[in-house]
Amino acid sequence: MRKYLPIIIALASLILLSQSVDAQCKGFAKKLCKLELAPYIHDGNYHAAILTEGEEAELYKTFYTGQRYRIAICGAEALPPIEFQIVDAYKNVIFDNTEHDMAPTWDFSLESSQQLKVIVNVPVSSVQAEFPNSGCVAIMFGFQEE
């Protein structure tokens, strides 16, 4: 029984690690990403996940007239700068941060309320590595009354 103990400990650690990595995502979003929203007020919603290089995520949200919004997309240090696009219902790309020096934030207001999609992509690092990197990616929104 004792010779298998390291295997049991390793598996248990793996399980606990998957939980603590999630907890780190919360801390990452709260301590680092939220700062990107200032002076806008964070809406309080939490959207974060562990993503791996090459992975994509999508977020659907309705944005309303009468408010200014700031979107902030943050990735953990281990990841290359995160790419994101904002797309309307017609699949028109209305913002692409790869055309704006990989800006992590974008501020906008709306003439009429719109449902928009945010597409987040973790690019594959140009540095050759044995395994692709993974890390927290957070999508946060701030708003201000116009």
Place this chain on the structure above:
Amino acid sequence: MQQNYLLFRIIGLLLITGVLLAIPSCRSDRSRQGGREVSLGDFLTEEDIFDDIDKAKKIFYSLPSPLETAMLLKSTGIDYDEMLLNDLSSVERYSTSKSKALNLGIYTTDLSFASLFDQAQTSLNYMDVTRRLATEMGIDDAIDDETLRRLEQNLDNREVVMDIISETFFNSSSYLKENDQQQIAAIVLVGGWIEGLYIGSQMAGEEPPEDNKLVERLAEQKLSFSIVERMLEDNRLDPSGQENRDIAELIDELQGLKAAYDNIEVQTSAVTVGEQEDTAEVAMLRSRTIINVTPEAFRDLQSAVRSIRTNFVQ
């Protein structure tokens, strides 16, 4: 021999647990094939944006948070009416996880609403009841003593109060999502959103005038309702693969609202990006939205919202 058998059972159990824990982060693909050609002159409905949803690995649905909901209402120019908030003493009645979650959202919207109208004592009372519900739900660190002290000391500073509300809601939702309680997190959001609809629809009165900003605001919540539907469907199954009864029930309970929104037309045109005149750094998204809501359709919406909200708070 028996020792080895026991060992393999332990390893097997750990592996199964690991796989089950990994499921929530992977369970996000939803199949909606399609996509259609549209020209810029067309108008689309709220469903069209979901056309190619199967391409992404991780899907997030974002509803207006209680704070944003309260802000959206206030921006229509409505007055404050404390009678519309959920009674503080009702908290004693909430004994199931679903009723606690719904009313955590409802009380947080009430708290946000009171705070935006500088109602100091009411804000404190609602923060207190919100804390009580969060604690009962096992979210101990959502609102601590320090948060309450900070709130008391800054009641005259609306920006700080909003930041505190935002942080407490973030603490609750992040705790729930990171502890495999995504279904509960979704229910909290729905509760908060319905409360906003309730306050707004009650404020509009029985015969709102034409071109009423509040009526428009409530009608365009149809755009968020389609996100509510998607979010709940996405959470219909527990991490174990079993149907979540609370979510299934909630989907049923929202059918009246779906029927009411089916009679309200909201269509949006394509977006073009311009710059705002006064603040060059803030892009202006230019588009048109057509909203058609007849007085009868609006009364149906009011009635559906009132019925759902009454059911939630009882």
